[in-house]
Amino acid sequence: MFAFERGGILITSDIEGRAREIETSLSPLRTVLFMREDFKIEDAKEVIGEAYKSEENTKTLILGAKSFTIPAQNALLKILEEPPRNIVFILIAPNKSTFLPTVRSRLNLTQEHTQRHFEPLSITLKNLDLASLFAFVKENERLKKHEAKALLEQIAYHAIHIEKLPLSASQLEGLEKGIRLVELNSRFQSVLVMILMNFIREVKRGR
Structure with a gap:
């Protein structure tokens, strides 16, 4: 089971649905969702700014996207390794390969095994x-x-x-x-x- 309270990486095909479920499960603790199509460097800066807003209780930042750019991941490395007090990160994406090895090494990773459906190719x-x-x-x-x-x-x-x-x-x-x-x-x-x-x-x- 994914340990929401400790944060980590979640690999799932239902990015937004799982983000909302996690948000609900953590209530009444505060969560902030950053849902993007492609997570970019400006999004990473917004996350870092939110992470450094002091909190008395645990605040979970949920970052969900179909892809995370390399500059964005590099920008997050330090704060993922040494998060501010009472800050927890959850990163959600459809593929493990989305994340750099350096990001994966800083967070526990859980992969949901869902059956992939592929449409037929238009070529042989x-x-x-x-x-x-x-x-x-x-x-x-x-x-x-x-x-x-x-x-x-x-x-x-x-x-x-x-x-x-x-x-x-x-x-x-x-x-x-x-x-x-x-x-x-x-x-x-x-x-x-x-x-x-x-x-x-x-x-x-x-x-």
Whole structure:
């Protein structure tokens, strides 16, 4: 069970719902919610400002977002390690990979195991060609960071569980590298081309 009173990281697909449940469970103690789509450096500064407002009783700051930028996480590191008196932090996101290892090392992490549902891909990976590759990239060129990561997870799921492809080491490494590059704000079109080209290479090899 997630120890709300001690804070920590909660990984769940229902970010806002779980944040509200935690807020209710902690009543009558004060909680402050910071719910964002993408948690940025200005949000981190707002949290830090709230954390340094003195409290006689425990105050819990709940930070929920689909993604947390690296500058925002770096800005929070010191206060997460040494929070002000009576301040507790709860960070909520859909994926463990959202958080830097340095953030995860400062807080206990609880992961809720929920069944992921993936929509079918609009391409077939086992006979992918350049025309369909670039049409797919064009279709997904404006995704937000959390959407881009979700698409890469969808591609991996589709390849393994739907098309049942025997993924090569190069394909697996490409998928892992792609998620890291998205976290670093690399251009998603380039990341997606890199990953999908690995599938075209395997098609040419007759896998």
